[in-house]
Amino acid sequence: xxxxxxxxxxxxxxxxxxxxxxxxxxxxxxxxxxxxxxxxxxxxxxxxxxxxxxxxxxxxxxxxxxxxxxxxxxxxxxxxxxxxxxxxxxxxxxxxxxxxxxxxxxxxxxxxxxxxxxxxxxxxxxxxxxxxxxxxxxxxxxxxxxxxxxxxxxxxxxxxxxxxxxxxxxxxxxxxxxxxxxxxxxxxxxxxxxxxxxxxxxxxxxxxxxxxxxxxxxxxxxxxxxxxxxxxxxxxxxxxxxxxxxxxxxxxxxxxxxxxxxxxxxxxxxxxxxxxxxxxxxxxxxxxxxxx
Amino acid sequence: xxxxxxxxxxxxxxxxxxxxxxxxxxxxxxxxxxxxxxxxxxxxxxxxxxxxxxxxxxxxxxxxxxxxxxxxxxxxxxxxxxxxxxxxxxxxxxxxxxxxxxxxxxxxxxxxxxxxxxxxxxxxxxxxxxxxxxxxxxxxxxxxxxxxxxxxxxxxxx
Ligand SMILES: Cc1cc2nc3c(=O)[nH]c(=O)nc-3n(C[C@H](O)[C@H](O)[C@H](O)COP(=O)(O)OP(=O)(O)OC[C@H]3O[C@@H](n4cnc5c(N)ncnc54)[C@H](O)[C@@H]3O)c2cc1C
Ligand code: FES
Ligand code: FES
Numbered sequence: 363x364x365x366x367x368x369x370x371x372x373x374x375x376x377x378x379x380x381x382x383x384x385x386x387x388x389x390x391x392x393x394x395x396x397x398x399x400x401x402x403x404x405x406x407x408x409x410x411x412x413x414x415x416x417x418x419x420x421x422x423x424x425x426x427x428x429x430x431x432x433x434x435x436x437x438x439x440x441x442x443x444x445x446x447x448x449x450x451x452x453x454x455x456x457x458x459x460x461x462x463x464x465x466x467x468x469x470x471x472x473x474x475x476x477x478x479x480x481x482x483x484x485x486x487x488x489x490x491x492x493x494x495x496x497x498x499x500x501x502x503x504x505x506x507x508x509x510x511x512x513x514x515x516x517x518x519x520x521x522x523x524x525x526x527x528x529x530x531x532x533x534x535x536x537x538x539x540x541x542x543x544x545x546x547x548x549x550x551x552x553x554x555x556x557x558x559x560x561x562x563x564x565x566x567x568x569x570x571x572x573x574x575x576x577x578x579x580x581x582x583x584x585x586x587x588x589x590x591x592x593x594x595x596x597x598x599x600x601x602x603x604x605x606x607x608x609x610x611x612x613x614x615x616x617x618x619x620x621x622x623x624x625x626x627x628x629x630x631x632x633x634x635x636x637x638x639x640x641x642x643x644x645x646x647x648x649x650x651x652x653x654x
Numbered sequence: 655x656x657x658x659x660x661x662x663x664x665x666x667x668x669x670x671x672x673x674x675x676x677x678x679x680x681x682x683x684x685x686x687x688x689x690x691x692x693x694x695x696x697x698x699x700x701x702x703x704x705x706x707x708x709x710x711x712x713x714x715x716x717x718x719x720x721x722x723x724x725x726x727x728x729x730x731x732x733x734x735x736x737x738x739x740x741x742x743x744x745x746x747x748x749x750x751x752x753x754x755x756x757x758x759x760x761x762x763x764x765x766x767x768x769x770x771x772x773x774x775x776x777x778x779x780x781x782x783x784x785x786x787x788x789x790x791x792x793x794x795x796x797x798x799x800x801x802x803x804x805x806x807x808x809x810x811x812x
Binding site for chain 2: 368369370371372373374375377400401404405408409418420422469470471473475476557559
């Protein structure tokens with residue numbers, strides 16, 4: 363019998379007003395869970411997909427983590443920045459356009475207004491729409507705990523479905539993205555039967571720098587086709603430094619597809635996903651290079 | 655799991671209430687405040703029936719904890735009418751038959767309210783985007799869309 367839960371399990375609720383207070387609680391080793399928008403966590407708790415925490419910690423008291431700013435060319439997005447604010451941020455649209463495309467592709471306004479980009483990453487599902495874009499942007503995550511901090515590259519952050527390198531007493535405070543040359547162009551394609559209203563069946567992000575008809579830089583990020591979001595590094599290697607041409611692009615797209623390891627689920631078969639990785643990588647690179 | 659006291663404004667009225675931490679905003683609105691205009695359907699953020707505005711921003715109240723209302727201004731469908739006059743959006747939905755069973759309607763109207771506050775003259779795509787998170791099983795959306803266009807012409811001018 364399927365039990366259909368609607369109500370939340372029992373927990374205490376705390377909303378720390380300062381990071382000191384937060385890290386004190388986290389270091390106490392209680393069974394607690396932090397959340398920001400709650401758009402992933404609340405449904406999971408309702409569905410009893412995770413063990414309910416004794417204490418739910420609302421990060422929204424830490425107002426200082428709500429920002430999107432540029433410092434010395436580097437983009438900084440605080441842990442409380444919503445998906446909507448990133449999707450519509452002028453700086454992001456102008457200088458890191460692929461990230462605004464990815465943010466725009468996430469769900470309806472009701473979700474975008476609550477959910478955060480950092481929450482999207484920390485939740486760590488393979489289909490997280492911001493992940494392929496953040497991977498090609500070489501984003502770094504600033505992580506803090508009571509007595510320390512560390513910086514982790516996004517390609518080392520995910521370790522499996524719903525798993526990251528975060529320890530229980532740590533939170534991500536910020537996403538950091540170094541300046542991207544203004545000549546670079548990017549595309550995020552989300553393949554989904556209901557546009558932004560469904561999760562990605564396949565997500566493909568491509569960031570391209572070209573110089574004199576050559577691929578000076580090319581980065582390919584894939585979502586929903588491996589246990590974590592990944593970079594298609596072998597496909598990138600094939601293209602880097604080479605003259606832009608159709609045959610090479612076709613080959614790279616095939617290699618990107620080989621690099622993926624999707625599963626069958628109710629959204630699509632693994633075979634279909636592999637075919638669509640090839641199709642979308644090819645389409646994205648052709649569109650960006652204007653090769654027919 | 656002790657109840658905690660929270661204070662907030664709902665539909666313009668200051669409210670103080672003691673509430674359990676695991677109650678959602680939707681449950682509090684319907685069960686404690688008896689404002690049953692806001693509907694519960696999927697309960698998982700998918701359908702928009704429970705849409706309310708927090709500080710002017712549309713959210714799914716089924717995914718918000720009641721505790722988070724503290725210090726905020728909440729607007730539900732009951733708060734739209736001014737004195738005894740319906741909001742122009744409500745008028746437009748009635749005049750254009752923008753509903754059949756009516757279950758999605760409060761959510762639709764709240765999403766429309768947020769849209770027209772921000773952008774009184776939205777284009778067709780902006781209207782569709784604004785109600786993308788509100789599912790309707792009955793109307794096929796055409797009449798809803800026409801209602802919103804009509805409301806926008808009343809509020810924002812032609
Ligand atoms: C109807 C619906 C549609 C959706 N559609 C999409 C979609 O199209 N694409 C998509 O990618 N996602 C989608 N999502 C998922 C979700 O909205 C996003 O992943 C969102 O970005 C999560 O952010 P949040 O702040 O709400 O996360 P929360 O639910 O608050 O947290 C998610 C997880 O991250 C952890 N966490 C949050 N912040 C931090 C932090 N600062 N440090 C450490 N850990 C942290 C929490 O402990 C939790 O485990 C959808 C969800 C719903 C309900
Ligand atoms: S009841 Fe909240 S979105 Fe469906
Ligand atoms: S009118 Fe019945 S669900 Fe929309």
